[in-house]
Amino acid sequence: MREEIKRKNGQKDDLINSIIEAEWRMFDQVQNQGGRAGCQDDEWTFYAMRYSLHSALDMDTLKSYRQDLQEADRDGRNLLTEKYAYMMEFTDPAYFDHRLKEHLPPISPEKADLVDRIANLLIRCEQEFEAAYPVFAKAGRPLTGTDGSNVSFHVYTIGELKTYSQRTLQFYLEAVRSACERKENVSFQIHKTTAEFYGYKSLEEAEASLRSKSR
Numbered sequence: 224m225r226e227e228i229k230r231k232n233g234q235k236d237d238l239i240n241s242i243i244e245a246e247w248r249m250f251d252q253v254q255n256q257g258g259r260a261g262c263q264d265d266e267w268t269f270y271a272m273r274y275s276l277h278s279a280l281d282m283d284t285l286k287s288y289r290q291d292l293q294e295a296d297r298d299g300r301n302l303l304t305e306k307y308a309y310m311m312e313f314t315d316p317a318y319f320d321h322r323l324k325e326h327l328p329p330i331s332p333e334k335a336d337l338v339d340r341i342a343n344l345l346i347r348c349e350q351e352f353e354a355a356y357p358v359f360a361k362a363g364r365p366l367t368g369t370d371g372s373n374v375s376f377h378v379y380t381i382g383e384l385k386t387y388s389q390r391t392l393q394f395y396l397e398a399v400r401s402a403c404e405r406k407e408n409v410s411f412q413i414h415k416t417t418a419e420f421y422g423y424k425s426l427e428e429a430e431a432s433l434r435s436k437s438r
Contacts, residue, residue: 228270238285239277243270245292249303271420279412284394291388300328302386310382314371330385337392338384344399345380348410356426358433359414 224247229240247270251263262268277285295302308327311319330338346366353360360366368375384392402409415426423429 224266224270228267230274233278235278235282235285238282238289239274242277242285242289242292243273245289245296246273246303249292249295249301252301253304253307271417275413275416275420278416279409280395281398284391284398287391287394288387291386291391294388306382306386308382309385310374310378311371313369313378313381314374331389334385334389334392337389337396338381341384341392341396341399342377342380344396344403345410346377348399348403348408349376351408352410352414355411356414356430358437359418359426359430362433 224244229243230236231240233239247266250269253260253263277288280288292302305327308319308323311323349360349366353366364376364379365373366375367377369378384395387395399409411426418426418429421429423432
């Protein structure tokens with residue numbers, strides 16, 4: 224991944240950059256049914272989206288997730304491939320059951336519970352963001368649904384969380400829950416960082432700009 228697109232000023236940036244480098248290598252190797260996707264050659268967008276997501280997490284969660292990536296690489300697993308496969312449990316359940324399920328690590332009841340609890344918290348965060356910035360929110364994924372042509376936030380989140388270790392999920396749950404207790408919304412943090420990548424100074428500026436373009 225090109226060095227010039229990386230952020231290097233924040234306290235967590237070195238850690239986040241090492242995570243995104245590992246994710247990008249895996250993403251580059253994902254084999255799609257219809258051939259290589261155009262987004263697999265778009266380093267900037269991949270970096271902006273992943274950085275925005277990871278920047279809202281604490282150091283413990285990030286370090287644990289980096290360990291997940293390192294362990295997966297050692298074991299010859301591709302967590303990005305697994306993420307998209309887990310998503311197909313919702314978007315194409317027949318294909319998932321017949322072609323993918325047996326090749327994926329099984330999800331224990333304890334891990335499934337953590338995934339559901341985190342996903343439910345994140346959906347509530349997204350609902351609050353959608354209420355505050357409806358035009359910005361509409362520009363992203365639909366919040367729920369199982370349409371395979373436009374994967375929802377819910378399905379995407381579950382697919383991603385299932386690739387995390389139980390250790391990382393426990394850190395993640397505590398991080399999101401603690402943020403909620405402090406009246407901090409991780410969705411606002413994530414989307415604010417995304418807006419900055421696209422040249423906006425604030426969520427308000429992004430909302431106003433997108434609203435004017437939609438008229």
